[in-house]
Amino acid sequence: MSFSLYDASAPVYLNMLRNLVAILDKAAAHAQANGVDIATYLDARIAPDMHPLTRQIQMVSDGAKGGVARLAGVEAPSMPDTETTFAELKERLAKTIAYVESLKPEQIAGREDETIELKFPGQTMTFTGASFLTTFSMPNFMFHVTTAYAILRAQGVPLGKMDFLAGARMAGA
Template identity: 55%
Template sequence: MSDVPPINIYSMTVPVLLNGIKNLTHILDKAEAYAAEKKIDPSVVIEARLALDMHPLRRQIQSVSDTAKGAVARLSGTENPSMPDTETTFAELKERLQKTVDFIKSVDPALFEGAETRDVVLKTPAREINFTGYSYVIGFVLPNLFFHITTAYAILRHNGVDLGKADYLRGG
């Protein structure tokens, strides 16, 4: 008997989202410990960025949350929970990630049935982007999730947090 689930939108998305959030939470734990050990004001780390025109660490975490909860809501036809971007501490950022996990886990996998071909409309301030569920997952959700997790990792690594590839790839 194989431990590989059937391949469908749920199995392509939800486990990946949950694993990414778990790894990002671990990375934030290390960043918080680093700031405490080095006596760095946590807000300096939370507001760190790689380039002046880039979003800070805090926004990278919020974007991971937004990507994950938005994907699950759109693919399952459920309401996307509103989470205002007000987090300013490690505890608040980790709480937001946990709320995102709780939401994802609360959605019945049966609601993803047929999501591969379901129309998904992503509304941005500038335009609407139309996808099928499948093209949304492979062309937006997963690349966007990994972009923001990688950027958070890079911001922290650049600022001295002792992170390695194993922290990013902790596994499911």
């Protein structure tokens, strides 16, 4: 059995989205146990010129749903960036998980060489399906997951590497 574009995308997005939900749960429990206003986590950032936690979570969602949608050649659902609470962020992640789960392997199968264009103000980036996933979509997605983790870790939430890697499977397991 060969390893497909679907195998390299949807399950990875799903695992990390679920891990992020668990990380948010751990952050909420930490805030409650320590008398911390959880809103301080939502506005926290690593550096002044970086986006706060709320925007990092929104970008994780956008990266996952946009990534699989582009690979499948379909339009991703629109989700306005209006979340202001942990509950709303978790709801957005749940909707993103449901969307990624709704795409079937056959929708992505064989699209490794399909052209994917991303249009930005003043620039268009052109990829094959495979290069989009490996050089843009997955690294960008992981950047925002990692940044969300790092923001919460910097706020004192007791997170470790296994919180980030939860759900990893050994061969044959």
